[in-house]
């Protein structure tokens with residue numbers, strides 16, 4: 548998958564990676580557009596029902612999601628796509644890039660519709676240290692790959708490439724975004740911001756597939772290049788995930804200096820540790836925190852059957868019929 552002509556036109560069949568094609572087929576079924584979620588009631592909620600701490604939490608959420616969706620698009624197009632040559636993998640990545648652009652448009656739509664200070668929210672990724680730190684974490688991984696050589700050339704280059712895949716598909720899409728979804732859905736639990744929460748449902752369904760694709764991709768590459776997973780590399784991957792958990796915990800403390808809608812930073816961070824353990828297990832690295840999920844209500848909050856995948860990650864292959872590698 549890592550070697551071959553990078554500008555060879557697509558010749559899809561026979562498939563070499565049927566799991567990638569299955570993800571592509573599922574992604575097509577998940578199509579949606581931001582304006583399908585009306586935000587009139589959300590504007591009224593903002594004006595009449597939300598207090599300053601709740602507004603602060605939503606602004607921090609938008610201030611993180613919006614720029615990160617852009618970063619993930621850039622990473623796919625500039626760093627990941629050029630390094631993978633399997634046609635079915637490339638088709639999925641092209642589809643994912645479109646979905647990430649759609650997510651950018653969804654959050655832009657929310658920011659321009661709600662009566663928030665648009666400039667301030669947009670600049671949070673630079674101005675707020677907890678968001679800036681998460682962005683710096685992601686940018687570091689993209690920049691490392693933009694300066695890197697071809698992963699087909701050496702073990703070190705392959706490790707660098709896999710490090711980027713873990714940092715984006717597993718950390719950003721599978722940990723950072725999840726705690727944001729949990730916070731957003733706490734509003735719907737109180738019958739608030741239902742338009743935004745519909746968008747979050749759809750983004751969440753897409754991200755569940757991105758995460759599943761990313762885990763399959765990492766495991767497939769490790770299967771093709773077993774020399775990559777040295778003891779030192781697996782320690783570095785684990786510490787990357789633990790570094791991300793710390794960044795997310797700091798961010799959540801800044802989002803929720805006091806509990807909002809019955810949700811505290813401590814509970815949200817318990818959920819972060821719980822999902823970090825799931826990600827470590829999915830990568831074969833073993834749970835670290837061994838934490839219980841303190842937000843049991845999340846599973847009941849999601850309506851669409853596909854969303855079970857988010858909270859019961861092990862069900863995903865069964866749900867979408869994708870064979871585990």
Ligand SMILES: [Fe+2]
Pocket residue numbers: 616619646647650750754
């Ligand atoms: Fe996204």
Ligand SMILES: [Fe+2]
Pocket residue numbers: 619647720753754757
């Ligand atoms: Fe994504």
